[in-house]
Amino acid sequence: MAEEQITTDFSEIIAENFGANATYVETLLARWQSNPALVDESWRAYFEELIGSNGDGSRTAKAETAATPQAEGDSGAVAKAPAQKSVPPAGRGPQTGSPAGVQVAAESKPRTEATPIRGAALKIVENMEASLAVPTATSQRRIPVKLLDENRRLINRHLGERGRHKASYTHLIAFALLRALDNFPQMNDGFEVIDGQPSRVKRESVNLGIAIDLEKKDGTRSLLVPNIKDANTLGFSDFLAAYDDVVSRAREGKLQISDFQGTTISLTNPGTIGTVASTPRLMSGQSVIIATGAIEYPAEYQSIAPAILPQLGISKALTISSTYDHRIIQGAESGGFLAHVHELLLGKHKFYGEIFADLEIPHAPLRWNVDRNPLFLGADQMHEQSIRQARVMELINAYRVRGHLIADIDPLHALPLLYHPELDIETYSLTIWDLDRLFITGGLGGTETATLREILDILQRAYCGKVGTEYRHIQSKEEKLWLREQIRREFVDPKPIDAEIKKRILWKLISAEQFERFLNTKYLGQKRFSIEGCETIIPLLDQLIERAGDLGIEDITMGMAHRGRLNVLANVIGHFCERIFTSFEGSVHPAFPADEGDVKYHQGAKGERETAGGKKVQITLSPNPSHLEAVDPVVEGMTRATQDTAMDESNSSREDVMKRALPLLLHGDAAFAGQGIVMETLQLAQLRGYRTGGTIHIIINNQIGFTTSPEEGRSSIYSTDVARMTQAPIFHINGDDPEAAFRTMRIALDYRQQFRKDVVLDVVGFRRLGHNETDEPSYTQPLMYQRVKEHTGVRTIYARQLVREGVIDDAGVKELIDERIRRYEDAQARAKEVAGKQKSIGTAEPVISELDGSQVAETAVSADVIKKIAHQISVVPEGFHLNPKMVSQLARRAKMGEGALPMDWAFAEAIGFGSLALEGTRVRLSGQDSGRGTFSQRHAVLYDTQTGQAWSPLAELRAAENPRGRFEVFDSSLSEPGVLGFEYGYSV
Numbered sequence: 001m002a003e004e005q006i007t008t009d010f011s012e013i014i015a016e017n018f019g020a021n022a023t024y025v026e027t028l029l030a031r032w033q034s035n036p037a038l039v040d041e042s043w044r045a046y047f048e049e050l051i052g053s054n055g056d057g058s059r060t061a062k063a064e065t066a067a068t069p070q071a072e073g074d075s076g077a078v079a080k081a082p083a084q085k086s087v088p089p090a091g092r093g094p095q096t097g098s099p100a101g102v103q104v105a106a107e108s109k110p111r112t113e114a115t116p117i118r119g120a121a122l123k124i125v126e127n128m129e130a131s132l133a134v135p136t137a138t139s140q141r142r143i144p145v146k147l148l149d150e151n152r153r154l155i156n157r158h159l160g161e162r163g164r165h166k167a168s169y170t171h172l173i174a175f176a177l178l179r180a181l182d183n184f185p186q187m188n189d190g191f192e193v194i195d196g197q198p199s200r201v202k203r204e205s206v207n208l209g210i211a212i213d214l215e216k217k218d219g220t221r222s223l224l225v226p227n228i229k230d231a232n233t234l235g236f237s238d239f240l241a242a243y244d245d246v247v248s249r250a251r252e253g254k255l256q257i258s259d260f261q262g263t264t265i266s267l268t269n270p271g272t273i274g275t276v277a278s279t280p281r282l283m284s285g286q287s288v289i290i291a292t293g294a295i296e297y298p299a300e301y302q303s304i305a306p307a308i309l310p311q312l313g314i315s316k317a318l319t320i321s322s323t324y325d326h327r328i329i330q331g332a333e334s335g336g337f338l339a340h341v342h343e344l345l346l347g348k349h350k351f352y353g354e355i356f357a358d359l360e361i362p363h364a365p366l367r368w369n370v371d372r373n374p375l376f377l378g379a380d381q382m383h384e385q386s387i388r389q390a391r392v393m394e395l396i397n398a399y400r401v402r403g404h405l406i407a408d409i410d411p412l413h414a415l416p417l418l419y420h421p422e423l424d425i426e427t428y429s430l431t432i433w434d435l436d437r438l439f440i441t442g443g444l445g446g447t448e449t450a451t452l453r454e455i456l457d458i459l460q461r462a463y464c465g466k467v468g469t470e471y472r473h474i475q476s477k478e479e480k481l482w483l484r485e486q487i488r489r490e491f492v493d494p495k496p497i498d499a500e501i502k503k504r505i506l507w508k509l510i511s512a513e514q515f516e517r518f519l520n521t522k523y524l525g526q527k528r529f530s531i532e533g534c535e536t537i538i539p540l541l542d543q544l545i546e547r548a549g550d551l552g553i554e555d556i557t558m559g560m561a562h563r564g565r566l567n568v569l570a571n572v573i574g575h576f577c578e579r580i581f582t583s584f585e586g587s588v589h590p591a592f593p594a595d596e597g598d599v600k601y602h603q604g605a606k607g608e609r610e611t612a613g614g615k616k617v618q619i620t621l622s623p624n625p626s627h628l629e630a631v632d633p634v635v636e637g638m639t640r641a642t643q644d645t646a647m648d649e650s651n652s653s654r655e656d657v658m659k660r661a662l663p664l665l666l667h668g669d670a671a672f673a674g675q676g677i678v679m680e681t682l683q684l685a686q687l688r689g690y691r692t693g694g695t696i697h698i699i700i701n702n703q704i705g706f707t708t709s710p711e712e713g714r715s716s717i718y719s720t721d722v723a724r725m726t727q728a729p730i731f732h733i734n735g736d737d738p739e740a741a742f743r744t745m746r747i748a749l750d751y752r753q754q755f756r757k758d759v760v761l762d763v764v765g766f767r768r769l770g771h772n773e774t775d776e777p778s779y780t781q782p783l784m785y786q787r788v789k790e791h792t793g794v795r796t797i798y799a800r801q802l803v804r805e806g807v808i809d810d811a812g813v814k815e816l817i818d819e820r821i822r823r824y825e826d827a828q829a830r831a832k833e834v835a836g837k838q839k840s841i842g843t844a845e846p847v848i849s850e851l852d853g854s855q856v857a858e859t860a861v862s863a864d865v866i867k868k869i870a871h872q873i874s875v876v877p878e879g880f881h882l883n884p885k886m887v888s889q890l891a892r893r894a895k896m897g898e899g900a901l902p903m904d905w906a907f908a909e910a911i912g913f914g915s916l917a918l919e920g921t922r923v924r925l926s927g928q929d930s931g932r933g934t935f936s937q938r939h940a941v942l943y944d945t946q947t948g949q950a951w952s953p954l955a956e957l958r959a960a961e962n963p964r965g966r967f968e969v970f971d972s973s974l975s976e977p978g979v980l981g982f983e984y985g986y987s988v
């Protein structure tokens with residue numbers, strides 16, 4: 001067989017198998033023939049099957065049978081039959097590629113030049129001829145794109161902020177097609193001749209073919225149509241990723257055979273080259289091909305300046321066509337399908353709402369409205385225009401007051417997205433048509449007038465970015481204006497942050513992250529109350545001290561609880577690694593004898609920092625008891641004493657010394673919301689005998705308190721709401737954005753120095769591990785911890801940002817990490833040396849127990865009751881997804897109920913609660929972490945790992961004679977007196 005003949009045969013098979021994509025496969029074949037290693041594994045296997053591993057075609061017969069079923073399997077027999085039948089013999093034969101053929105053509109048609117069509121281009125001829133076997137018809141529809149355009153902008157702003165690729169019109173239109181197919185599933189059916197009988201084939205999955213136009217190196221173009229499998233099952237975010245993946249693999253030449261198999265419906269976009277409408281060919285095997293035309297103003301308006309058209313309520317539009325297999329789809333169905341796409345693109349059926357929710361965009365999409373431009377309303381013109389202007393001012397005010405509610409402050413993106421009508425332009429009778437109209441702004445962002453689009457842009461940058469600001473509860477006009485100006489400076493027109501500061505922030509993030517990792521590997525299982533998830537606190541404190549020095553603050557007194565305390569000691573206060581590692585080695589550093597007997601995460605420290613500007617700042621971290629927030633007033637007292645001493649020594653005024661000594665309190669979110677002493681301390685802040693010139697409060701907000709979620713831990717929206725009481729400004733900061741934290745810190749410190757008042761920075765992050773390092777958090781927060789697992793950590797996010805910005809490269813980041821680890825290792829080596837020389841800490845004598853004098857009552861219950869309760873607490877309801885780690889605990893409960901294991905304390909307690917309920921007593925268990933139990937012992941509430949739903953087995957027990965008897969359990973806020981008083985009142 002001549003070589004050319006062999007190639008032609010393979011080409012036929014390829015054409016049959018790959019239809020429109022045959023050109024691409026031909027290129028791969030040529031590449032494989034030059035060197036098999038140049039193509040991907042799946043293609044190698046295919047070509048070896050097709051041609052034989054030696055490339056001589058010796059296994060052609062086998063290959064033909066092997067390749068054909070693939071085509072059948074992909075989209076039904078349709079991919080096979082017509083192409084096979086209609087390969088035209090005229091395109092083959094001896095004249096193909098022969099110079100003689102050219103001559104023949106030249107003879108018959110003088111003054112024209114005929115070039116034989118060969119290879120890839122010939123495949124196109126064949127495919128097109130094959131497509132003639134499909135009887136098609138086409139429907140077309142014009143759709144205005146104003147709303148699509150506006151919502152796409154919002155989507156892309158959001159995607160851009162998260163470093164994701166943008167969404168094109170085609171992405172959104174393709175997604176609308178998929179949603180429309182939910183209502184018109186028959187548009188995805190296939191036609192097939194089965195046993196000589198024409199048949200309609202129902203296809204469950206939608207494999208959406210995407211036409212991709214590729215420009216080759218030689219400037220020629222080729223068209224590929226790979227598909228996205230099961231595209232109808234994807235949410236928008238996954239669809240976007242799948243679409244981009246197929247396109248980038250097409251560009252890189254990495255498409256697999258499977259990418260071309262089984263296309264059911266496809267989308268082509270000749271609009272990119274300006275085509276307004278087209279009727280593409282439908283390849284056999286597919287039900288419909290949708291073509292989108294150019295997005296432009298209707299031709300009849302093209303002489304009007306584009307700026308004027310939206311004023312007239314005229315939108316750009318696009319023509320969308322559906323070319324369908326008329327054997328199984330009728331014109332009315334195709335027309336109805338396009339009408340539905342039209343509705344979707346105009347925002348009906350919650351189309352954009354679903355996309356916004358899927359992408360976690362924290363506000364509602366824009367909606368389609370009829371335009372009622374006051375300019376064209378005759379006599380009412382002035383009146384209408386004034387109303388509209390007044391409503392714009394209302395909108396501006398609403399953003400200042402409530403913009404924080406839609407700020408992007410949660411790194412886990414787990415907070416429920418709530419609709420806030422006050423932040424929706426429609427509430428103010430404004431529509432998408434007003435976006436490009438001018439309004440008076442009242443000085444917003446330094447402007448006098450601006451379009452509604454610009455107004456919204458300023459408001460969203462100021463109040464709805466990575467920082468949500470609450471300041472409108474402040475009555476002082478001066479303070480409000482001052483704050484507004486700072487917000488403009490830092491968030492609306494921000495000046496870039498100096499590269500040296502960026503590097504320093506990164507260094508501190510690395511230090512924070514590596515400190516925890518180091519302790520985790522070197523002292524596995526020891527409690528350290530890691531800061532992971534809120535590492536941004538460390539660069540924030542570091543920069544706060546720097547700026548404090550610049551502002552003339554000489555002394556900072558700090559108070560904080562367990563969370564991140566060791567990290568703060570090591571990376572903020574001073575060089576305490578050797579001391580910390582010595583205590584992890586089970587010893588006491590001789591320079592810190594007071595550490596003996598105290599737990600590591602309660603120890604105090606003093607340090608001195610020389611700032612980059614050459615200023616000295618003394619830093620004192622007060623020792624801390626376990627009792628949360630008890631240290632708050634202590635720190636205020638310490639600062640006041642420092643200030644009083646300074647007044648005496650330097651003969652300065654109180655105002656002056658207040659500016660030189662700063663109290664700085666770090667809080668847990670649950671403790672700040674729950675502990676009454678927080679309110680008491682805030683209340684002292686402006687009193688003559690107690691004031692200290694304003695405290696900087698920083699909440700290490702990991703969105704959890706031990707096992708208690710915010711919904712159980714407080715009634716207020718934010719954990720910081722108590723601080724509104726004293727009119728402190730409150731900033732909620734996304735902990736994934738250390739630069740936002742840095743900018744906010746500048747405002748906060750300047751505010752404190754200027755107005756001598758408290759200010760709150762609520763840094764929202766998460767808790768990477770359990771409450772301590774031995775605790776399992778997914779028992780109680782399964783859904784939250786799925787998100788935590790997926791989070792890469794702020795250090796990685798910020799390092800990537802700086803690499804993107806060119807501030808540092810990957811090698812530079814690695815060097816910093818290595819350097820940090822080396823320093824921790826050196827400190828540990830020194831600590832080991834110290835510990836080797838010191839005696840280890842002894843264990844305390846056991847306490848002698850004494851009888852407490854209470855009387856013993858008879859409380860026995862029968863073995864049957866025990867069995868019943870044991871069964872209740874060890875068998876989960878059907879369909880409940882139990883945390884796998886709980887399985888053995890429930891099995892133990894069952895064994896205890898059967899008497900096969902001795903009862904433990906928690907089991908006995910459950911029997912106590914359950915038997916009381918069965919006897920008709922109402923049992924109410926309330927307090928911090930009551931459901932699971934502080935020591936992970938009780939598990940009176942279990943959580944479904946997939947839905948997060950709570951199930952409390954004992955709550956289902958009822959007494960036949962007194963069904964009011966029951967067991968209830970509640971996690972409380974982090975309060976002792978409040979909850980105790982409540983329960984006392986409940987019980988009397």
Ligand SMILES: Cc1ncc(C[n+]2csc(CCOP(=O)(O)OP(=O)(O)O)c2C)c(N)n1
Binds near residue numbers: 563671700976
């Ligand atoms: C006054 C007081 N009540 C209860 C406790 C027990 N306890 C220690 S940490 C903690 C949870 C604290 O949560 P949060 O304030 O959010 O800080 P986090 O540990 O999450 O950083 C509880 C209930 C305590 N130490 N002090």
